[in-house]
């Protein structure tokens with residue numbers, strides 16, 4: 001490719017990915033973590049004793065389902081299927097029956113079983129590289145980030161529509177419609193969680209999205225980020 005074209009592409013990339021000032025991101029983290037210490041939600045998969053297997057199962061179950069629903073369902077599920085091996089050897093019919101109360105049971109049963117069989121062959125150890133993780137059955141960008149975060153200790157954002165809403169309101173809108181390919185949102189989310197407590201930061205953003213920064217009526221007057229948020233509406 002001609003050098004001029006390469007330089008032009010790089011310039012365009014820089015324009016698209018212009019991130020907020022580090023000071024603002026630092027304030028975001030500090031205010032949020034302080035709020036989370038008082039108001040963070042307690043879920044069974046957020047305990048210190050949670051295993052890597054349990055973290056990933058929780059994230060798979062949480063996709064497209066309310067955390068409060070999974071909080072009731074999760075303890076029984078991991079009691080019934082305590083390991084990848086156990087899950088992989090269960091029949092699809094049994095898994096479907098078990099998953100029925102939380103919806104999407106056919107798709108979920110097929111995808112957790114396929115992943116569990118693969119993970120049993122791998123002795124429960126996920127590959128280290130993102131490309132290899134995403135090549136496993138039923139794993140997309142979000143779960144791959146969860147694997148890197150919870151199983152390999154690499155700071156990664158659990159970037160979904162809820163986290164995107166908070167980040168966009170506080171720092172400014174994305175440039176592309178699809179979160180997965182938006183370079184600004186992807187880079188911003190990574191920057192935000194790149195600290196000592198990435199899991200806590202992720203949970204804090206998700207909790208704020210569920211309890212304060214609501215889709216239709218954000219409760220800006222109660223929000224710890226109101227003083228730095230671009231879209232704060234204080235009555």
Ligand code: SF4
Pocket residue numbers: 166169170212213214218219220223224225226229230231232233
């Ligand atoms: S100030 Fe309002 S819009 Fe901004 S993050 Fe908080 S609740 Fe959301």
